[in-house]
Structure formats: structure tokens, C-alpha cells
Amino acid sequence: MTEETMENVMERALGIARGWCGGGEDCVVSHPDAGGPCGRPGTGMVWNLPFCEVHGREAEAAALEELAEDAEMALQGLEDAEKERAESNPAVVRALRDVQVTVTAASDGYEHTQDEALRTAYPSIEGRIAPDTLAFDYEAEYSGDGPVDWWADTRYLLCRFMREAQGKGLPELVRELEPLRERASAQRVQAEDDLEGRWITPKRRAAKRRATAER
16 A cells, blocks of 8 residues: 555545535634634535634644554554464564554654644633643642643544544534544643643753752
């Protein structure tokens, strides 16, 4: 399977259509944490939902990253199972590994794209940060896993649920899950800014002060 064909398969599985004007439908994004109804006209589709150009870029990158990561894990599982099989076939192992390399490269590319698209689509909105994020005590509780990870994991799982619902022909469920995905997307950005402001920047300043004092 060529890379182009792989891309086509992934886009079809996710209900992606570019350059689609939506017959007058506006962008589906509407959650208050995302700034309320977008209001811009739909220019493309992801999960067969209409998105404007800005929100569509983020949704497409998030959907593709989730699908690629899931495929990567599935291929690794198949490779491991083939290696453990009594009649293991090295040609099968090599074929699975070659496909996995292609999918891994795609996953890494989507991750880079979606990080940029996420912040463009869901800029921080003052007063909309989740209480659980604000209540998190970085000094006492943080060990590398915190609100950023919670919201990122929630967003990832919602993308998976939406893909599975899309594949099973459940458009109503896809539409019901989308506002939850919007909230998780917006709150991930808020949590990243909160982490920077309440933990990373103070730690960086403290380290700089110590370095200055030791000179």
C-alpha cells in the first residue's frame, strides 16, 4: 500500500472532505469554552461534521493523529504476536514493521501539525479555565502528570469514540460528542498556559536566581 493510498484510507475512515462549502451550514464548533458558536461558514468536513477552515484544520489533525497512533499500536501488537508464534514468519514480521514505520512517521507529523492548529483554533479565554485545573497544586502533586495530560487524554479518547461512531454509522452520537471534544481541546490549551504560568516560569526564574547568586 502506497503512502498516498494509506492517506486516502485514513481520510475516508474519518469522514474528511476538503473544500466542502456545506450547503450553508456553519462551523459546528459551539462550546462556551471554545468561545461559543463559531459562526463561520463550513469549508470542510471531519467525522462528516462541518468545520470552518481554522477549526477544521485542528479537527483533521487531531483525528488523523488518533487514527495513526491507534494503527501504530495495533501493528506493533501484531508484530509482537507474530514473533511469539511457534511458526513465526520473518517476512510477515518485516512487512508489519515496514508498514509501522510509515504509520509512525505519519503519526509524528500529525502530532506536530495538531499542536500548532490547536492553539490557533482554541486560544485561551480568560475566565474559562476549568476549576480542577486551577485547584491543582503543582508544588505538592506534580510529578510530570497533571491537568495538561488529563485534558490531552480526554481529547484523544473522544477522537477515538467519534471515529468509532463514525465507522458504525452513528452521526447523532458523533455530533453529541463533538462539544465534549471542543471543551477538552480548549481546556488543554488553558492547562498548558496554567502549567507555564504557575510552574514552569517560576521554576525557571528560581533557577536563574540561584545561578546568579552562585557566581
